[in-house]
Amino acid sequence: SGDELKRRLTILGSTGSIGTSTLDVIERLGGRDRFEVAALTGNGNIPLLAAQARRMGAELAVTADGDRYGELKDALSGSGIEVAAGRTGLSEAAERDAGWVMAAIVGNAGLGPTLAAARRGADIALANKECLVSAGSLFIDAVAEGGGRLLPVDSEHNAIFQVLENDQRHAVERIVLTASGGPFRTKSLDEMQHVTAEAARAHPNWSMGLKISIDSASMFNKALEMIEARHLFNLRPDQIEVIVHPQSVVHSMVGYADGSVLAQLGCPDMRTAIGYALSYPRRCDLPVERLDFARLARLDFEAPDEVRFPALRLARRAMEEGGLQGAVLNGAKETALGAFIEGRVGFLDMAEIVEEVMNDLAGLPAATSMDDVFAADEQARQAAAGMIP
Numbered sequence: 001s002g003d004e005l006k007r008r009l010t011i012l013g014s015t016g017s018i019g020t021s022t023l024d025v026i027e028r029l030g031g032r033d034r035f036e037v038a039a040l041t042g043n044g045n046i047p048l049l050a051a052q053a054r055r056m057g058a059e060l061a062v063t064a065d066g067d068r069y070g071e072l073k074d075a076l077s078g079s080g081i082e083v084a085a086g087r088t089g090l091s092e093a094a095e096r097d098a099g100w101v102m103a104a105i106v107g108n109a110g111l112g113p114t115l116a117a118a119r120r121g122a123d124i125a126l127a128n129k130e131c132l133v134s135a136g137s138l139f140i141d142a143v144a145e146g147g148g149r150l151l152p153v154d155s156e157h158n159a160i161f162q163v164l165e166n167d168q169r170h171a172v173e174r175i176v177l178t179a180s181g182g183p184f185r186t187k188s189l190d191e192m193q194h195v196t197a198e199a200a201r202a203h204p205n206w207s208m209g210l211k212i213s214i215d216s217a218s219m220f221n222k223a224l225e226m227i228e229a230r231h232l233f234n235l236r237p238d239q240i241e242v243i244v245h246p247q248s249v250v251h252s253m254v255g256y257a258d259g260s261v262l263a264q265l266g267c268p269d270m271r272t273a274i275g276y277a278l279s280y281p282r283r284c285d286l287p288v289e290r291l292d293f294a295r296l297a298r299l300d301f302e303a304p305d306e307v308r309f310p311a312l313r314l315a316r317r318a319m320e321e322g323g324l325q326g327a328v329l330n331g332a333k334e335t336a337l338g339a340f341i342e343g344r345v346g347f348l349d350m351a352e353i354v355e356e357v358m359n360d361l362a363g364l365p366a367a368t369s370m371d372d373v374f375a376a377d378e379q380a381r382q383a384a385a386g387m388i389p
């Protein structure tokens with residue numbers, strides 16, 4: 001009874017920060033009474049993935065780690081839940097007919113499955129910004145050809161999506177992406193030289209996965225978001241501004257030709273953006289903290305410092321050079337980030353490595369297929385690895 005009203009959905013990366021927040025939103029909006037889960041995917045955390053799958057009565061559970069198949073199979077024995085693993089398992093999850101797919105795998109690993117879901121016409125709730133940074137217009141085209149909607153989940157892009165009226169797109173002059181400035185906003189270059197991954201992951205406002213937290217500290221996260229915004233909203237590089245806003249209350253803004261600036265505000269809680277992407281074009285009730293303006297008292301803004309945060313300059317360069325520089329920037333960045341987490345390079349070395357790789361691989365022509373994107377990503381990773389001791 002009422003089964004026909006249930007919405008069928010899939011979460012790629014259900015065990016991560018965005019994935020668990022998505023399941024929390026689903027739970028609050030009625031859980032299994034209102035939603036049917038086609039597939040959930042995770043990587044290393046098998047107990048969490050199995051618990052999520054049992055709780056939601058998922059049809060299919062997938063671990064990206066091929067070596068963990070047996071472990072997941074055991075954890076789900078007797079449940080009737082199908083189990084798969086590895087790359088083929090991920091595509092199986094993406095291909096399962098679900099009208100709404102949360103793309104919340106971290107990094108370039110999300111590209112293949114997210115594309116597969118887009119091509120078959122699912123609405124894509126996009127948290128995995130790396131898809132757009134690397135594949136750019138190829139990804140946009142895949143969504144358009146599939147016929148599904150692209151619903152931005154990244155808080156800045158979700159904010160812009162909320163205030164960007166379709167029939168006013170012609171009058172958009174600029175978008176302003178807000179950035180918290182991260183834990184090192186007021187640190188000197190000298191101090192930043194010696195910071196650890198532990199210090200870099202401590203974000204002042206948002207609770208997020210490890211990699212995006214460190215990317216926020218280096219502002220590589222904002223760099224990726226500039227490129228993401230360019231493709232999502234079809235803008236020129238010079239229409240994309242970044243402003244540092246330490247309170248993370250204004251999630252981003254759109255400036256129009258008549259001088260109006262529209263902003264979306266809220267407490268820093270990803271569940272608002274996830275709920276919007278799930279309920280669009282309607283809105284849902286969510287028990288997130290409400291803004292208390294009197295207590296907040298003020299909103300601060302400051303220009304970003306591209307000397308201490310060269311990632312912003314590199315993003316602008318990638319946008320201007322076009323071609324495969326987005327894929328190159330991201331591939332090099334992911335490799336440098338991995339090395340920083342392992343303590344093999346310093347915090348400031350990350351941007352230096354990315355810049356050198358961009359120099360080396362400058363002039364790659366625009367991608368004509370996803371193979372070109374994967375090849376550029378791989379080339380960038382190898383070039384970056386060659387610069388790491």
Ligand code: NAD
Binds near residue numbers: 013018042154155212
């Ligand atoms: P996370 O590290 O917490 O979770 C990542 C998910 O991907 C997990 O389910 C993990 O098991 C899975 N995964 C990891 N490696 C994988 C691989 N090789 N193959 C397949 N699956 C793999 O990350 P997160 O913070 O939830 O971020 C997810 C995505 O959302 C990222 O692209 C991030 O940039 C974006 N995003 C996150 C936030 C946030 O608040 N956390 C905000 C905006 C955008």
Ligand code: MG
Binds near residue numbers: 156
């Ligand atoms: Mg963001």
